[in-house]
Amino acid sequence: MEENSxxxxxxxxxxxxxxxxxxxxxxxxxxxxxxxxxxxxxxDEAKELRSKxxxxxxxxxxxxxxxxxxxxxxHTAAHVLAQAVMRLYPEVKLGIGPAIEDGFYYDFDSxxxxxxxxxxxxxxxxxxxxxxxxxxxxxxxxxxxxxxxFAQDNQPxxxxxxxxxxxxxxxxxxxQGEFVDLCAGPHVPSTGYVKAFKLLSVAGAYWHxxxxxxxxxxxxxxxxxxxxxxxxxxxxxxxxxxxxxxxxAKDLDLFSLQEEGGPGLVYWHPKGSIIREEVENFWRQExxxxxxxxxxxxxIAKLDLWKQSGHWGWYRDSMYAPMAIEEVEYLLKPMNxxxxxxxxxxxxxxxxxxxxxxxxxxxxxxxxRSGVLHGALRVRGFTQDDAHLFVRPDxxxxxxxxxxxxxxxxxxxxxxxxxxxxxxxxxxxxxxxxVGDDDVWEPAQEAIETALKRKGISYKVDLGEAKFYGPAxxxxxxxxxxxxxxxxxxxxxxxxPERFDIAYIGEDGARHRPVxxxxxxxxxxxRFIAGLVEHYxxxxxxxxxxxxxxxxxxxxxxxxxxxxxxxxxxxxxLRAVSDLGSAKMGYKIRQAQLQKVPYMxxxxxxxxxxxxxxxxxxxxxxxGAVALDCFVRQAAEEVSTKSLNPIVTKADPKGGD
RNA sequence: GCCAGCGUAGCUCAAUGGCAGAGCAAUUGAUUUGUAAUCAAUAGGUUAAGGGUUCGAUCCCCUUCGCUGGCUCCA
Numbered sequence: 214m215e216e217n218s219x220x221x222x223x224x225x226x227x228x229x230x231x232x233x234x235x236x237x238x239x240x241x242x243x244x245x246x247x248x249x250x251x252x253x254x255x256x257d258e259a260k261e262l263r264s265k266x267x268x269x270x271x272x273x274x275x276x277x278x279x280x281x282x283x284x285x286x287x288h289t290a291a292h293v294l295a296q297a298v299m300r301l302y303p304e305v306k307l308g309i310g311p312a313i314e315d316g317f318y319y320d321f322d323s324x325x326x327x328x329x330x331x332x333x334x335x336x337x338x339x340x341x342x343x344x345x346x347x348x349x350x351x352x353x354x355x356x357x358x359x360x361x362x363f364a365q366d367n368q369p370x371x372x373x374x375x376x377x378x379x380x381x382x383x384x385x386x387x388x389q390g391e392f393v394d395l396c397a398g399p400h401v402p403s404t405g406y407v408k409a410f411k412l413l414s415v416a417g418a419y420w421h422x423x424x425x426x427x428x429x430x431x432x433x434x435x436x437x438x439x440x441x442x443x444x445x446x447x448x449x450x451x452x453x454x455x456x457x458x459x460x461x462a463k464d465l466d467l468f469s470l471q472e473e474g475g476p477g478l479v480y481w482h483p484k485g486s487i488i489r490e491e492v493e494n495f496w497r498q499e500x501x502x503x504x505x506x507x508x509x510x511x512x513i514a515k516l517d518l519w520k521q522s523g524h525w526g527w528y529r530d531s532m533y534a535p536m537a538i539e540e541v542e543y544l545l546k547p548m549n550x551x552x553x554x555x556x557x558x559x560x561x562x563x564x565x566x567x568x569x570x571x572x573x574x575x576x577x578x579x580x581x582r583s584g585v586l587h588g589a590l591r592v593r594g595f596t597q598d599d600a601h602l603f604v605r606p607d608x609x610x611x612x613x614x615x616x617x618x619x620x621x622x623x624x625x626x627x628x629x630x631x632x633x634x635x636x637x638x639x640x641x642x643x644x645x646x647x648v649g650d651d652d653v654w655e656p657a658q659e660a661i662e663t664a665l666k667r668k669g670i671s672y673k674v675d676l677g678e679a680k681f682y683g684p685a686x687x688x689x690x691x692x693x694x695x696x697x698x699x700x701x702x703x704x705x706x707x708x709x710p711e712r713f714d715i716a717y718i719g720e721d722g723a724r725h726r727p728v729x730x731x732x733x734x735x736x737x738x739x740r741f742i743a744g745l746v747e748h749y750x751x752x753x754x755x756x757x758x759x760x761x762x763x764x765x766x767x768x769x770x771x772x773x774x775x776x777x778x779x780x781x782x783x784x785x786x787l788r789a790v791s792d793l794g795s796a797k798m799g800y801k802i803r804q805a806q807l808q809k810v811p812y813m814x815x816x817x818x819x820x821x822x823x824x825x826x827x828x829x830x831x832x833x834x835x836x837g838a839v840a841l842d843c844f845v846r847q848a849a850e851e852v853s854t855k856s857l858n859p860i861v862t863k864a865d866p867k868g869g870d
Numbered sequence: 871g872c873c874a875g876c877g878u879a880g881c882u883c884a885a886u887g888g889c890a891g892a893g894c895a896a897u898u899g900a901u902u903u904g905u906a907a908u909c910a911a912u913a914g915g916u917u918a919a920g921g922g923u924u925c926g927a928u929c930c931c932c933u934u935c936g937c938u939g940g941c942u943c944c945a
Contacts, residue, residue, distance in 0.1 A: 418940070
């Protein structure tokens with residue numbers, strides 16, 4: 214993977230918009246490559262050279278094929294987009310246009326709305342700008358000059374952005390042809406670099422992301438250095454579409470949403486219910502092993518309870534309107550915590566009883582605005598795998614560690630291998646969104662950090678992501694396509710125990726306040742299983758597959774043997790189906806393949822004679838004939854070990870040919 | 871909720887200001903087959919719902935509902 218220096222310099226140019234006149238030597242003195250990482254040389258000479266080469270763009274160590282070059286390219290692509298739009302629609306006002314994770318966007322305030330036709334037209338114009346290969350140049354001006362420039366262009370949003378910049382600071386502008394934009398850079402040297410790009414979609418977006426501000430039209434696109442990478446990205450989008458849980462849930466008959474029943478409410482069909490049941494059984498078993506008590510609680514409770522818990526004050530926007538029952542108002546539950554607290558409070562608790570771990574597959578209802586609903590991933594009624602741990606302060610860290618271990622174990626069982634840990638803290642700017650004072654928030658945060666450190670887990674801090682009652686660890690999990698999903702969440706809460714005045718009797722005979730840990734491992738059944746559908750692309754591991762084995766007779770003469778095989782499988786606890794329809798065998802195999810049934814057993818005259826089955830695996834194909842009892846044993850083992858991969862292997866030689 | 875787009879048979883999709891169609895699935899019959907689609911027939915629709923324009927609307931306009939992509943929000 215040795216790259217020559219010239220090539221590296223061209224990448225560097227890409228990343229920094231090297232001004233005309235800088236030489237290869239300049240570049241070489243300012244930077245050096247170490248194992249494909251661009252390091253900034255230290256020392257005054259290097260610093261000076263660096264500023265000559267790169268203006269004031271802050272070059273940071275950068276991996277060779279990373280980020281920075283692609284970022285610059287996409288940022289320039291965004292400018293090309295804006296330039297094209299301005300050529301076609303001169304009356305448009307420009308918002309902002311940054312590079313993002315997988316591409317770029319630009320926001321426009323336009324009197325005409327951009328449909329698919331407009332998008333195609335804009336893309337054509339962009340191609341023209343690219344072929345013009347306009348040099349991208351950086352200019353530095355003072356604020357006054359920038360102000361008059363954008364005032365003259367009649368660009369109110371740019372003027373607003375300008376006002377947010379500190380007074381007296383130099384303003385950088387980037388110019389390509391007739392187009393000029395307020396921009397920090399960096400960019401690629403000319404528009405000709407933007408070869409492999411594509412516009413993807415238009416969407417509304419609020420100015421400054423604030424729903425009280427104007428709504429602009431955002432055009433999304435993506436760009437890559439090489440065409441090949443763009444093609445690969447577009448293929449990946451196709452793959453994501455194919456795996457979409459809404460598509461697969463329909464094809465595999467797992468669950469549905471019913472227009473007549475109302476949006477955001479999930480109907481679990483028999484096959485989806487089997488998956489859910491398996492997940493829930495596994496969940497229960499693992500929780501019992503770890504000393505959890507599993508409970509059930511009601512779906513409604515008096516309004517007063519929600520007032521006491523603080524939900525009515527802090528969470529009302531997400532709750533459904535009260536209903537009057539015999540003149541007392543009740544609310545549908547959006548969370549399970551108050552119920553578990555009532556169960557805790559039902560008895561006098563000793564310090565010896567703690568920790569008490571109360572778990573429930575609790576169905577909650579939350580008002581989600583119509584526009585945010587998304588398949589089964591974002592719904593209005595869902596079942597959380599919830600638990601509340603009531604612990605003594607001295608047990609807090611240890612219990613958080615226990616929860617972290619449980620979540621890791623469960624995620625791994627489902628085949629999720631990579632995680633990102635986020636420490637969600639209060640928004641320091643606006644503490645009014647949270648209940649309780651610093652003296653309860655700080656120990657909570659400290660306990661979480663200690664637990665994470667004890668497990669040697671590195672994490673990022675997410676300000677403003679805390680729940681209203683406490684800070685949290687939010688775990689993001691990476692699926693088979695490399696996408697990150699919200700996974701387990703662990704929250705420490707000193708507030709609700711206070712509000713409900715719960716206590717345990719300590720060694721000293723006095724009342725002490727327990728601490729609560731709120732946590733979910735899977736999140737919700739709806740979201741988690743929808744995520745699993747996409748993670749496995751519908752091909753569930755054996756233990757979760759709704760149908761585990763499909764028995765397919767070669768002709769109707771083997772109907773009774775087929776039934777016998779199916780009965781043996783069922784006796785072993787396997788979910789087996791015998792396909793006795795009049796269709797051809799090939800057709801039945803196709804159906805089973807499309808339903809992603811793990812194993813198909815083909816039984817013809819030979820097998821009936823020898824007491825064997827011909828095994829076909831959905832991914833491995835034909836595995837040959839094995840003795841029936843041998844297959845049953847291996848299949849049952851694959852289920853009981855929750856194996857992610859098939860363990861039934863090529864034929865046992867005794868079993869047949 | 872906001873912006874844009876979409877809504878035709880169970881599913882995937884055609885069509886047109888003038889009789890609404892195909893493939894798959896379903897049903898029935900024939901066929902009994904060796905590792906991804908046997909043949910034929912039948913049935914299936916208030917074109918999301920309501921209103922308007924028109925001699926005539928699935929198509930044009932309005933309202934409502936739902937979905938999709940985003941924004942904001944979130945398990």
